[in-house]
Structures are given as structure tokens and as C-alpha cells.
Amino acid sequence: MVDINLFLRKRDIHQLYKYVVDDEEKWPIFRYNKKRNQVIQLVKKYTLKHFVENSSDNIHELIAECLYLEQIRIKEQPWRVDPSDEQEFWKDVKYKLKEIKNKSVLGESTKRLEEELLMKIIDRYAQEIAGNFKISTYRIATILVPFILSKIFNASIRIKNRKEYHLHKNKSYSLNDKVKVIGNIELIRKLSTKGTILLLPTHFSNLDSIVMGWTIRTIGLSPFMYGAGLNLFNMYLFAYFMGRLGAYKVDRRKKNQIYLEALKTYTKISIDYGVHQLFFPGGTRSRSGSIEKKLKLGLLSTAIDVQCENCRKNPENPRKIFVVPAVINYHFVLDAASLIHQELKNIGKEKYVTIKDKSGSTWNILKTIVKFFSTSSDMIISYGEPMDVFGNRVDENGVSYDKHNRPIKLFDYFSFNNQFLWDEQRNSQYTIELGERILKEFLRTNVVMSSHLVAFTAFEMIKKQFKLPLFDLLSVPTEEISLEREDFELAVEKMKTKILELYNKSELKISEELKGSLNDLITHGLNNLGLYNEKKPLMINKEGKLVTHDLALLYYYHNRLDGYGLEKLFDV
Amino acid sequence: MYAIEKVGVLGSGSFGICLANLISENYEVMLYARRQEVLNTITVSREYAGQRLSDKVYVTNDLKLIADSCKLIFPVVSSSGFRDVMQKISPYLTPGHVLIHGTKGLDVTLLNDEIPEDDFSESRKYIFTMSDVILQETSVKRMGVISGPNLAAEIAQGLPAATVVASKYDDVIELAIQALKSPRFKIYTSKDLVGTELAGVLKNPIAIASGIHAAMDLGHNARAFLITRGFSEMIKIGKVLKSDMTGFLGLAGIGDLIATCSGNLSRNFSVGYRIGKGEKLKDILSSLQETAEGINTVKIAYSVSKYYKLRTPLFDALYEVLFQEASPYEALKELLNSPTVKDVDFI
Structure with missing residues (x-):
């Protein structure tokens, strides 16, 4: 009989290095997952222990607060991935909590009941969080x-x-x-x-x-092992693969203490286990x-x-x-335009943008993948x-x-x-x-690529030309913005020299293009910058001048070299 | 309670000895004396810098011995010798050591005269507080600073005093309290390590200014004017050196300013006084037994102020008097003629 796994492994041409540990059954994640049920038990045990040791008098309040937050979440942010019995589960918690309250009013000891209820909640969370590597x-x-x-x-x-x-x-x-x-x-x-x-x-x-x-x-x-946002599990295709590829679920909507502690305990156990x-x-x-x-x-x-x-x-x-x-x-980052838009909205109006993100659909992610791998970038x-x-x-x-x-x-x-x-x-x-x-x-680990360098240079030059605060600058009509090729080349050269200096001091890394000629560097940078974005952040027009179709996008790519103090080069 | 056995004190200047005596009320102390003649004098006479040494203080120049015996160490050497001592003791230090320094100066080993203009990074790449130096030279993470109105001569006389211990680590603060506990020495705590360090450093130039003022006999109003405006400039400079303001508002800032600007017990004040009386800086420097940290600080603060284009007329005037031989009267005139600005502009 043909061993299909052996066959698959032989076909493997994409691996540069051999596996450090060849025997899959010795992989930490494999061994860890084999003990999935035991791990869940441990998560329950330690999470409960944490609350009993640190807030034994407040377990009732702890559950009440959790219940309150969960009810709001269920009402305001329901997701497809949420289990169908959610309403029922929390209704039951509410009922039991009331029962406990009544008993405590009558002077009965309710400690055990509180702990049991808490354990029930922890169990639900632990089951949800734990991954299932296959x-x-x-x-x-x-x-x-x-x-x-x-x-x-x-x-x-x-x-x-x-x-x-x-x-x-x-x-x-x-x-x-x-x-x-x-x-x-x-x-x-x-x-x-x-x-x-x-x-x-x-x-x-x-x-x-x-x-x-x-x-x-x-x-x-x-x-x-990695923590994947539960929102990704809303998409069937990703949901199917992710859990089986080692992901555990992280639900950013759940901010209650019990959930956070269970999540922390789960990762603690896995790190401790060597995963x-x-x-x-x-x-x-x-x-x-x-x-x-x-x-x-x-x-x-x-x-x-x-x-x-x-x-x-x-x-x-x-x-x-x-x-x-x-x-x-x-x-390039396919969603750059929408990302920078969110950022500007955030810092400009101090308005919090919710996690609702159009780009997160299965279709969009697949589109990014196909686009990325079909470019020469x-x-x-x-x-x-x-x-x-x-x-x-x-x-x-x-x-x-x-x-x-x-x-x-x-x-x-x-x-x-x-x-x-x-x-x-x-x-x-x-x-x-x-x-x-x-x-x-x-x-220090960042690699400066040709596109980062041209984007940074162009934006800084535009900034210097207009001398406007960021938000005013970004609202300047793009038709009014252009840079002379000669000036741009000079500025890129200056930037390149400084970046090489930082590279020699091991303060950053550089890609191959930065070791070649200035002309090739600029051409490569312009060809690759924001390649698949709808609007080109930077290009050369018929008159040979550098122009932009989306200044915010150029700003986004420019920011990639933020943190090195390079803007000082344009001060003079 | 932490299991402290012995406590190390590095530096046998007046504050080092004062601190060693204070700690010896609770624990045995190992005091480091770098210079052989000082070591000899102290060993023989058990007296130095006008203070008698407690019997529970053991003096040595063996840094390995100190590091091996003491897990809690207070380095109080002058800022110019600080890095050197850290480099020497570093091979014997582990992350298990706790260092709490009491040096009110900056390290500028990497800075030649002025901050290079074309340099990208800000001045903190060249100007270091003592906690920066500890981090750079040793593997110690848990560290703190002790600062405040702690004129050694008064503490030595048994007069009451208060101090602030600042650290990002609660256990460092706890250790300091345990080691320094004394009925005449009150300890306050702070989380603002850099702010507390810089407050202690930047108040020194103001003490020099106060000394000059005292020599010129300009009255109480003028002294209050100098101290208050100096305080405002200190905060401005501190802020660009990435510190919080809280350290400045407590004992290490205002507290120390009041102490060093009011009397002649401070070395910095004395230097100012002699300048005010017309002596030349180099003559004063050659006659000093211990470092007056403020002189160096004026130079550094002036560079920082220029680099960040800050408005600091008092520090500018001090710089001109100390290093450009401007007359104090001229400098004062300039200060009074500077443009009118808002009184409090640092909050």
C-alpha cells in the first residue's frame, strides 16, 4: 500500500532546511495536542485556583460582571462563529447566580456553588480557546x-x-x-x-x-502555536484550516476577567510545555x-x-x-489605503475606529494572496x-x-x-x-527596500515643499503636487548614503537594490511601490516629473522608515 | 523583609561616608575608597571629610570583595568617575545585584563639547544619567536613585533630613527603606527614576547662580526670582531629556533647590559665591577637593538647550559667566532685559 504521507513528504520541494526534529510525533505541538483534554483540565484548575486565591470573597461579583459584559456582547456584537446555545448558557448562569444570591441572603454558605458556577464558565472558555492541531x-x-x-x-x-x-x-x-x-x-x-x-x-x-x-x-x-482572532473563524475556509494548523482562538470582544485569565493560563501552560x-x-x-x-x-x-x-x-x-x-x-500592502484611512481618522478626530474591517473577508484575503504571488514583487x-x-x-x-x-x-x-x-x-x-x-x-531587523526609500524621500520632499501640518498637507489636491526628477535623485542619493551608514553600524538591514546603482534603485522602487494599490502612490508623469495619485498612501509607505530620525535630512 | 547581609557603598567622599554611617545603624557596610591615600587615612584615623566612621563600616579598595559580599550597593562616586567604577565592578556584578546610586551628575563620555548638529538621534544618545550608565556597563536591571536635600554635613551632625528613593522596581525601593531606616532620616518614594535623577542634576547650576547672587548681595527678591525661573528652565531641559515632571516637583527638585540655594554648605553654591566675588573658574577648580557637579552640568544643559532651541536665559547667562568670562553684572542685566514671557509655561 502506498503511504500517502510519505508520498506527500517526498514531493516537498519548498523546504530549504530539513526538519530539526524529523519525527512528527516528537513535535511539541503534536504532543501537546494529544493531551488536549488534560490541558483543558489544567486550564480549568489553574484559572479557578487563581480566582479562589486572589478574590475568594468576590467570586459572586466576578461572575456577575462577566455575565453583564457577555450579555452586552451577545446583543451588540454577534458573530457567525458564536455557538448557538450562547443565550441559553448565559441565561442559565443568570438563573444560578440569582439562586446563589437568595441562598446567601438566607445565611447559607454559597462558596461551593459559586466555585462550581465559575468552573462551568471557565470550562466553556477553555474549550473555545484550545486549538486542535491535526x-x-x-x-x-x-x-x-x-x-x-x-x-x-x-x-x-x-x-x-x-x-x-x-x-x-x-x-x-x-x-x-x-x-x-x-x-x-x-x-x-x-x-x-x-x-x-x-x-x-x-x-x-x-x-x-x-x-x-x-x-x-x-x-x-x-x-x-498561534493565537488567531476569533473573527477569522467566521470564515469557513480559514476556520477549517486554522484550528487544525495550531491556532488557538482569541476573542477580542471578551474583555471580562474570567476569559482573560483562562486565555493567559492556556498560553502559560503551552509555553511551559515547550510549544x-x-x-x-x-x-x-x-x-x-x-x-x-x-x-x-x-x-x-x-x-x-x-x-x-x-x-x-x-x-x-x-x-x-x-x-x-x-x-x-x-x-506593497493591498489594504494600505484603507489602513491609513483608519489611522488618519484615528489621530485626526480622536475617534476610535471599531474592529469592523472590510478587508477581513475570505475573498479579500484570497485576493491579496493571488495578487501578491502573481506579481514580480x-x-x-x-x-x-x-x-x-x-x-x-x-x-x-x-x-x-x-x-x-x-x-x-x-x-x-x-x-x-x-x-x-x-x-x-x-x-x-x-x-x-x-x-x-x-x-x-x-x-535593527527591518530591511530597507527600494520602495520604502523612494516613498520616504518623496513624501519628505513634498512635506518640505508645502510646509503644512500633516492634515492640511494631505488635503492638498494631488494635481498640485509634483517633484523634479533631478531634485528627487539628489535626495534619494542623500538618503541612500545615510541608510548605508546606519547599515554599517548594524542599525538596520538593506535589500540588494540598495547595493546597486542609484538609477536602478529608483526604477526598482518606483516599479514596486504600492504595486497593486488602486491608486499609485508615486509615479513619473509624461513630463518626467514625480507625481502622486494618493498622498495618504504615499504617507503610509513613507512611515515604514519612521523611527530612524531620517526626516532630519530634509530639515536643511 | 529582604535577607540583606551587608551593604556596599562605593565612594568615600563626604556623602559616601555619611551614607555608610547611616546604613551602619542597620547593617554592616563595606565602603569602597578608590584612592590609596584616602584608604590609608580612613583605615588609620577612622575619620575623613570631617566625619567619624562608624565601627560597622569596613573600608576597602577591593571591588570584587564588595560585589561578592553585598547584593545591595550604593554607588555615590562623582559623575566623572562613575563609568570607570562601573566598568571595574561590572565583572563581579550579576542580575541578582541591586544598585541605588546617589550621584547628581551626568555622563558625557561620548560627547565632545557639543551635540553634533547633523546627528539624527536626540541628545540622550550622548548624555546619560547614572542609571543609563549602570544599564550600559553592567547586567544589573534592578536599580534606583537616592536624591534630595541631603547635605552631608548636616546629616553627619545628626540633624533630621528627608530623601526620595526612586525606582521602577518596588523591591528596590523596599530594599532602600530597609537599609536606610533611621529615626532622623525620612524616606519618600517615587516611580519617576529619570525625573528624580535629572532634578538632582539640573538643580546644581541654580545653586551656582544662587552663590553668585549671594556674593553680589542682591536681596531676597532677586534670589527668589533666580530660583523660580531656574526651576522653570530645569523642567524645560528635563522634559527634552525625556523625563517626567513629578521628580522635579518633589524633594529631589524643589526640596534640593531650597537646601542648596539657601546656604553655603553646598559645594556648587560656594563655587558660585567665589565666582561672584571675582575669582576665575580655573583657580576655583584647582582648589576644590571634591567635584562641584554643577559646573559640568551647566555646559551640558547649555548644549541641550541650544540643540532643542529652548528658551533658557538663566542657563545661558550662567554659561557665559562660567565659560566665556562674562561679568555677572552684564549677565544679570541681560537676564533682566530678556523678553517678557508667561510665568508658568511648563505645565
Whole structure:
């Protein structure tokens, strides 16, 4: 009999590196998922324990508050993915809560009943959150997705190069020709067997989680667990794959304490178990187009807590968590126009834009994928240097080193005079500092692409020309905006020189085009910038001048180089 | 209660000895003396900088010994020697150490004269507080600052005083309280580490200005004028150096200003006084036994103010008097002639 799995694995031409751990049954996510029921029990146990220890007198209020928030959510933000028995469940909670209240008025002890009810709610949340990784789905997806994408990619190359058809006829391009992965991959691979990896990429596009999932495999790591917004599960196709590919569900509508604690406990257990995690610390896609300036610290704080706990358990040789920041670099983001619109609305009118986002439909995501892979535009995934949760460098054995290359014992961070101390305030400050460190690493890991550079230069020149505050500038009719090619070239050259200087100081990374001639750089940049956006952010008109059809969009792409102080170049 | 065994104090100037004596009321102290002659003097006479050393203070120049024996260390060396001492002790420090410094100065090792104009990053790339230096040189994360109106001579006499301990870490503050607990020394706490550091630093130039004023005998009104406007300029400079305002409003800012600007116990005040009496800065510097942090601070604050195009007429005037040999009278005239602006424009 033919083993279909073996067959599928043999056909695998998209993997650059062999799997670090070949035996799928030894993959942390596989083993973890096998224990799914046990994990849910643990989530229940620890979440309940947390509330009993910290707010045993307030469990009634805790449930009441949760009930209140859930009722509002059900009424105001119903989603297709919500289970059909929701109304019923919460009605029952309401009824039981009333019963408990009546009993307590009569002076009976209600502690046990309260805890039982709380457990019921936690159980519901835990069942919802927990992912359900299926190795068979994973195998099919990892063959099918790259296969389809590379078909689109190959077809588009042949269509685009009709005249040179013979050159491309017998060539088969794989996704590796399109998506470049750079960074200290060997070290990341080695560390994946020494501890839990926390992969933290920037977030610009709907494609990001698919792309990251793909690169994780390309570099030979077993699948990572990741928290996917429950809204994505509204779409059947995604819902089917995601849960089976290692995603657990995160419902951003649920802000009640019980849910948040259950979610935190679930991730804590999985990190502790050694399941590698993929997490977008920016929370949502960057609206402004700039690299994250602020992070959601939730998962990072869980990582610090787990590291602390591991140090308590094993002061000499605790199981470690390794943090790997990553920057995803595109020449264009299909939804850029709508993203920047939201951003401007946000900062301009201080009006909060709800999470309702047109671009999130299955159709739109598929459209992005097809468009992306049918262009010649490429993508660079840049992995940052792995570090421990304190930002220290680590070697391939997972040993941490300080600035002077002396080994560091992580236990020391959590103790005074060799006495272990659990201190939440200290841990939360460590989390803040880890967040700051990651933001710095993002800037260092970022790859400056030709399109980023031309967009930044053009926008800064326009800004200088009009000398208007941002919002006034953005309302200038685009017909009135133009830049002389010569001036633009000079400015790009100045920018390039400065960027190379920063590159030499390891303050950022650069793509190949920045190493070539100025002319090629500009042509490449203009050709790729916002390639598939409806309106071109920057182009050359018949008179040879640079013009824009959408200044806000140009601003979006310009923001990509925010954070390096490059605007000072245009001050003079 | 934390399991403190011994406490280290780095720096055997007047404040270092004062602090060591204070801590010795609760714990054994290891005091670091960098210079051999100072070490010898203290070891033999048990007296230095006009203060008698408690029996529970052990003096040494062995940094490894201190780091190995003390998990809680108070570095109080002058800002010019701070980085050097941190570099020397760094090999023996671990993330398990807690450092609380008491140095009211800035580190400008990377800054030549002025902030380069074409440089992109802001001045904090060149100008560091002592907590920045600790972060850069060591693997210690848990750190804090002790600052406030703490004139060593008065504390040594047993007079009551209050101080502020600022740190982002609650356990650092708790440790400081545990080590410094004394019926004559009241401790207040703050989370604004950088603000507290900068308040302590930026008040020094105002103390020099007060000294000049005292020498010129210009009256109480003028002194209040100098202190208040100086305070306003301090906050402006502090803000561009990325600090909160809260540190300035407490003991480390207003409190320290009142103490150092009112009497001649402060070194900075004395330097100002001598300038006001017509002495040259270089002559004064050569006669000083300990650093007057304010002189360097005037230079740095002036560069920062120019870089960020701030309006700081008092700091400008001080700079001209100290480094460009302008006469204090001329500087005062200029100050009085500066354009009329809003009184409080920093809130």
C-alpha cells in the first residue's frame, strides 16, 4: 500500500532546511495536542485556583460582571462563529447566580456553588480557546498551499515574460525565489530544541500569518502555536484550516476577567510545555504603515512569568524561553489605503475606529494572496537575533551572556541574596523592558527596500515643499503636487548614503537594490511601490516629473522608515 | 523583609561616608575608597571629610570583595568617575545585584563639547544619567536613585533630613527603606527614576547662580526670582531629556533647590559665591577637593538647550559667566532685559 504521507513528504520541494526534529510525533505541538483534554483540565484548575486565591470573597461579583459584559456582547456584537446555545448558557448562569444570591441572603454558605458556577464558565472558555492541531491537515496544507501559490507565481512569470518564454519554459520557481528568509537561522533551529521559542513578527498585512507559517516550515521548525482572532473563524475556509494548523482562538470582544485569565493560563501552560509560539505583539496590523511603536504585553508578561516559575523550579538550569523578533518586508500592502484611512481618522478626530474591517473577508484575503504571488514583487522575512526574555544574547546551547560575554544565570533576576522571590510588580517591569527591547530589535531587523526609500524621500520632499501640518498637507489636491526628477535623485542619493551608514553600524538591514546603482534603485522602487494599490502612490508623469495619485498612501509607505530620525535630512 | 547581609557603598567622599554611617545603624557596610591615600587615612584615623566612621563600616579598595559580599550597593562616586567604577565592578556584578546610586551628575563620555548638529538621534544618545550608565556597563536591571536635600554635613551632625528613593522596581525601593531606616532620616518614594535623577542634576547650576547672587548681595527678591525661573528652565531641559515632571516637583527638585540655594554648605553654591566675588573658574577648580557637579552640568544643559532651541536665559547667562568670562553684572542685566514671557509655561 502506498503511504500517502510519505508520498506527500517526498514531493516537498519548498523546504530549504530539513526538519530539526524529523519525527512528527516528537513535535511539541503534536504532543501537546494529544493531551488536549488534560490541558483543558489544567486550564480549568489553574484559572479557578487563581480566582479562589486572589478574590475568594468576590467570586459572586466576578461572575456577575462577566455575565453583564457577555450579555452586552451577545446583543451588540454577534458573530457567525458564536455557538448557538450562547443565550441559553448565559441565561442559565443568570438563573444560578440569582439562586446563589437568595441562598446567601438566607445565611447559607454559597462558596461551593459559586466555585462550581465559575468552573462551568471557565470550562466553556477553555474549550473555545484550545486549538486542535491535526497532523494530517498540516501535511496537506503544507503541500497544497505552496503548490498552489507557486503555480500562480510560475504562471505569472511566464505571462510577464512572454517574449523570453524559452528562458522560463522548463524552469520551476519555488516560493523560495519569491520569499527570502534572512537572519541567524542556524541558531534559531538549534535553540528550538533547547527551549520554547517566541516568534514575534511585525504586522502589516493579512498575509502575515500565512507567510510566517510558511517560513517556519521553510527553516525546518515544527509548527508553532498561534493565537488567531476569533473573527477569522467566521470564515469557513480559514476556520477549517486554522484550528487544525495550531491556532488557538482569541476573542477580542471578551474583555471580562474570567476569559482573560483562562486565555493567559492556556498560553502559560503551552509555553511551559515547550510549544513554540507565533505572536504578533503589535496586536493588529499597523494602521500607519510604520513599524510597531507600542506592543501588547500580554503574552510577553506570560513568558516572563513562566520563566520566573521555571527558575524557581530549577534555579541552576531552568527551561528557557527564547525571544525572536522578526520583520516582514513587503513592497506593497493591498489594504494600505484603507489602513491609513483608519489611522488618519484615528489621530485626526480622536475617534476610535471599531474592529469592523472590510478587508477581513475570505475573498479579500484570497485576493491579496493571488495578487501578491502573481506579481514580480518579492518579500523578505528578516529574523532578528534570538535572545532570552531579558534581551541577553544566547548561544546555541541556550546559555545567556551579558554585554561583556559573561554567562548569566537567569535565577538571579528573580532573587535577592539567592532567595527566590515572586514579585508581580518586578515581573511586569521586566515585561515593559522586554517590550522596549523588542521595539529596538524591530528597527535593527527591518530591511530597507527600494520602495520604502523612494516613498520616504518623496513624501519628505513634498512635506518640505508645502510646509503644512500633516492634515492640511494631505488635503492638498494631488494635481498640485509634483517633484523634479533631478531634485528627487539628489535626495534619494542623500538618503541612500545615510541608510548605508546606519547599515554599517548594524542599525538596520538593506535589500540588494540598495547595493546597486542609484538609477536602478529608483526604477526598482518606483516599479514596486504600492504595486497593486488602486491608486499609485508615486509615479513619473509624461513630463518626467514625480507625481502622486494618493498622498495618504504615499504617507503610509513613507512611515515604514519612521523611527530612524531620517526626516532630519530634509530639515536643511 | 529582604535577607540583606551587608551593604556596599562605593565612594568615600563626604556623602559616601555619611551614607555608610547611616546604613551602619542597620547593617554592616563595606565602603569602597578608590584612592590609596584616602584608604590609608580612613583605615588609620577612622575619620575623613570631617566625619567619624562608624565601627560597622569596613573600608576597602577591593571591588570584587564588595560585589561578592553585598547584593545591595550604593554607588555615590562623582559623575566623572562613575563609568570607570562601573566598568571595574561590572565583572563581579550579576542580575541578582541591586544598585541605588546617589550621584547628581551626568555622563558625557561620548560627547565632545557639543551635540553634533547633523546627528539624527536626540541628545540622550550622548548624555546619560547614572542609571543609563549602570544599564550600559553592567547586567544589573534592578536599580534606583537616592536624591534630595541631603547635605552631608548636616546629616553627619545628626540633624533630621528627608530623601526620595526612586525606582521602577518596588523591591528596590523596599530594599532602600530597609537599609536606610533611621529615626532622623525620612524616606519618600517615587516611580519617576529619570525625573528624580535629572532634578538632582539640573538643580546644581541654580545653586551656582544662587552663590553668585549671594556674593553680589542682591536681596531676597532677586534670589527668589533666580530660583523660580531656574526651576522653570530645569523642567524645560528635563522634559527634552525625556523625563517626567513629578521628580522635579518633589524633594529631589524643589526640596534640593531650597537646601542648596539657601546656604553655603553646598559645594556648587560656594563655587558660585567665589565666582561672584571675582575669582576665575580655573583657580576655583584647582582648589576644590571634591567635584562641584554643577559646573559640568551647566555646559551640558547649555548644549541641550541650544540643540532643542529652548528658551533658557538663566542657563545661558550662567554659561557665559562660567565659560566665556562674562561679568555677572552684564549677565544679570541681560537676564533682566530678556523678553517678557508667561510665568508658568511648563505645565
